[in-house]
Amino acid sequence: MTRALAIAALLALACATTASGPETVEWPLHGLTPSEARFSPLDQIDEASVGRLGLAWSLELGTKRGLEATPILVEGVLYVTGTWSVVSAVDARTGRLLWRHDPQVPRRETASKACCDVVNRGVAVHGGRVFAGTLDGRLLALDAATGAVVWEKLTVDPALPYSITGAPRVVKGKAVIGNGGAEYGVRGYVTAYDAATGDQAWRFYTVPGDPSRPFEHAELERAAETWTGEWWKVGGGGTVWDSMAFDPELDLLYVGTGNGSPWSRHVRSPGGGDNLFLSSILALRPDTGELVWHYQTTPGDRFDYTATQHMILADLEIDGRTRPVLMQAPKNGFFYVLDRASGELVSAAPYAGKVTWAKGVGADGRPVEVDFDLVGETAEIWPSTKGGHNWQPMAFHPETGLVYVPAIENATFYRQDPDFAFIPGTWNVGYGLVPPTRPIAVSGHLLAWDPVAQQEAWRVELPNAWNGGVLATAGNLVFQGTGTRTFAAYRASDGAKLWETDVPSGIIAAPITYALDGRQYVAVLSGWGGGFSLNMGPWAAAAGNRVGTPGRLLVFALDADAPMPVDAIPEVEVAPIDAAVDPKLAQAGMVTYHVECAKCHGAVAVGGGTLPDLRMSKPAIYDALPDIVLRGALAGAGMPSFGDRLDEADVAALRAYLLTQRTALLASSP
Ligand code: CA
Numbered sequence: 001m002t003r004a005l006a007i008a009a010l011l012a013l014a015c016a017t018t019a020s021g022p023e024t025v026e027w028p029l030h031g032l033t034p035s036e037a038r039f040s041p042l043d044q045i046d047e048a049s050v051g052r053l054g055l056a057w058s059l060e061l062g063t064k065r066g067l068e069a070t071p072i073l074v075e076g077v078l079y080v081t082g083t084w085s086v087v088s089a090v091d092a093r094t095g096r097l098l099w100r101h102d103p104q105v106p107r108r109e110t111a112s113k114a115c116c117d118v119v120n121r122g123v124a125v126h127g128g129r130v131f132a133g134t135l136d137g138r139l140l141a142l143d144a145a146t147g148a149v150v151w152e153k154l155t156v157d158p159a160l161p162y163s164i165t166g167a168p169r170v171v172k173g174k175a176v177i178g179n180g181g182a183e184y185g186v187r188g189y190v191t192a193y194d195a196a197t198g199d200q201a202w203r204f205y206t207v208p209g210d211p212s213r214p215f216e217h218a219e220l221e222r223a224a225e226t227w228t229g230e231w232w233k234v235g236g237g238g239t240v241w242d243s244m245a246f247d248p249e250l251d252l253l254y255v256g257t258g259n260g261s262p263w264s265r266h267v268r269s270p271g272g273g274d275n276l277f278l279s280s281i282l283a284l285r286p287d288t289g290e291l292v293w294h295y296q297t298t299p300g301d302r303f304d305y306t307a308t309q310h311m312i313l314a315d316l317e318i319d320g321r322t323r324p325v326l327m328q329a330p331k332n333g334f335f336y337v338l339d340r341a342s343g344e345l346v347s348a349a350p351y352a353g354k355v356t357w358a359k360g361v362g363a364d365g366r367p368v369e370v371d372f373d374l375v376g377e378t379a380e381i382w383p384s385t386k387g388g389h390n391w392q393p394m395a396f397h398p399e400t401g402l403v404y405v406p407a408i409e410n411a412t413f414y415r416q417d418p419d420f421a422f423i424p425g426t427w428n429v430g431y432g433l434v435p436p437t438r439p440i441a442v443s444g445h446l447l448a449w450d451p452v453a454q455q456e457a458w459r460v461e462l463p464n465a466w467n468g469g470v471l472a473t474a475g476n477l478v479f480q481g482t483g484t485r486t487f488a489a490y491r492a493s494d495g496a497k498l499w500e501t502d503v504p505s506g507i508i509a510a511p512i513t514y515a516l517d518g519r520q521y522v523a524v525l526s527g528w529g530g531g532f533s534l535n536m537g538p539w540a541a542a543a544g545n546r547v548g549t550p551g552r553l554l555v556f557a558l559d560a561d562a563p564m565p566v567d568a569i570p571e572v573e574v575a576p577i578d579a580a581v582d583p584k585l586a587q588a589g590m591v592t593y594h595v596e597c598a599k600c601h602g603a604v605a606v607g608g609g610t611l612p613d614l615r616m617s618k619p620a621i622y623d624a625l626p627d628i629v630l631r632g633a634l635a636g637a638g639m640p641s642f643g644d645r646l647d648e649a650d651v652a653a654l655r656a657y658l659l660t661q662r663t664a665l666l667a668s669s670p
Helices: 003-011 107-113 219-224 531-535 537-541 583-601 619-623 625-631 648-668
Strands: 016-018 021-024 053-060 072-074 077-081 087-091 097-101 124-126 129-133 138-143 149-154 169-171 174-177 189-194 200-205 244-247 252-256 280-284 291-296 311-318 321-328 334-339 345-350 358-361 367-369 379-381 395-397 402-409 412-414 443-450 455-462 470-473 477-481 486-491 497-502 512-516 519-526 552-558
Touching (some): 053 497, 345 358, 402 477, 443 477, 470 512, 477 519, 583 648, 619 648, 625 648
Antiparallel strands (some): 053 552, 124 129, 169 174, 244 252, 252 280, 311 321, 358 367, 443 455, 512 519, 519 552
């Protein structure tokens, strides 16, 4: 398909058009089209008019944690998901809430299975039904008009630490959903259900199970040859927790797979091996789940280098011929262009600035890896576990030919944990607690990448590393929100900032655009959260978000002038606690804190602006720590009980560490 044809196909999305502009243009699919390019043909809002953009309306979504969903617009209704997998249907013209469905995810049992906040990235709408995954592993089909449950399927074994945060896609009458949990010891798979009945159509396991038992499908026999040891006892990983795309002409459904479980290959597959199909792009037949081709971005992954990042299908002119490609900027730092018919590597180049784990990608499609000894010494690896790019969607503009990537630059330090013991359902990565051997900057930017030349076209440096997904439009615009509470439009061709507004809470979700009654709107969720905000401590705190800020759906249009909501959130008064602290006890607490607590409450006990900063808790909270930590006293708020693996002595040590950090905070405050 030529570029002109691609644009014509996008324009065909318009249900009706008038001479003055499109009457109605929906956003019916997660990435707008099955190719997931997130490029809208709408141009009422363009580089000349965007300065007149204002808030049309906003709606609180009943949450104060991370919002990651891409809204879906069908027949005048916006469907969004929020924290704890709550689904809302909203009148897209007025912002009136039509219905809300809370699937009642059990907080106590579920929160500890979710690595990266209790988020959800959206629904699929098809045939009058809304399909949504839940954090506790269900797939729901709701009546689009009422929110009533039509059918519900449990897609996981609830005894295992699976979770769902990704958006389902409906492909050829089947609702397709994966899951997450590779940090906790699970085996990845993706499942297709008949959208009408909820009956399971097929399931593709991304990694082999116990080879002494029959493989579920033939591809796993081949995959098992790339594993060593007893990987099935530690999960294996390869979870399909986010990206998919579909090419109807090639009849291929593409899914991205995640990191190994545990991260450490020494634990997972001690004799080495590629460990198929970790960190891979899989091309499956949507009718059967049969594997047509695979491309593994990170063979034998050791660094949490998921290939679950957004994939975009496009047709690019490369060396004089049009090639059907799939583009991905996975966590490992290389931008991949693959032939999406064959899976053949077209090109790959480092997009993430510093990439140290591999020198490049060879003509054979394999990375040229640097041999790090993770056993005896600490290795500084770029990009970090957050990736050069995480789940935040990118966008492809067919006119500029550029892909816009919410990019991150950061490193992680790794060293094998000699005492590692796999405990099902706990944070199981296989590496020790390794403090950085030197200070490392964490930065983020909006990157415009030329996928043909495989080089940067321009970038916009951003104040924080954790920012929103991207939207591109025919108005020569790129929209992106930031973690530092702004929402902006840039000129797609050169990155000039053309418009910006302040918003109440950091934006991590991707915007969409649609037209109703001849008026173009831009919609985005504002709600700071996600993995970075929970565990990156001081770097997340630097974004300046306030715990308790309501999450909202914000909708913008030209010449709209609704006031931006302002939240009066009182300053937290931190009272000194007069208690002697045993430094040795605090040191023990520091270790326990970083093993059990830091992934939600932040490195060095610095809260990142989503969950409470424990250094600032009321003294009564410190007194109640045994009840909270060991007996689940705050389970209703999402704080799980750790009574299965911590005891009173551990809590005393945690308290000593928190007191130390609290005292340091008070000493540093003016
Ligand atoms: Ca991961």
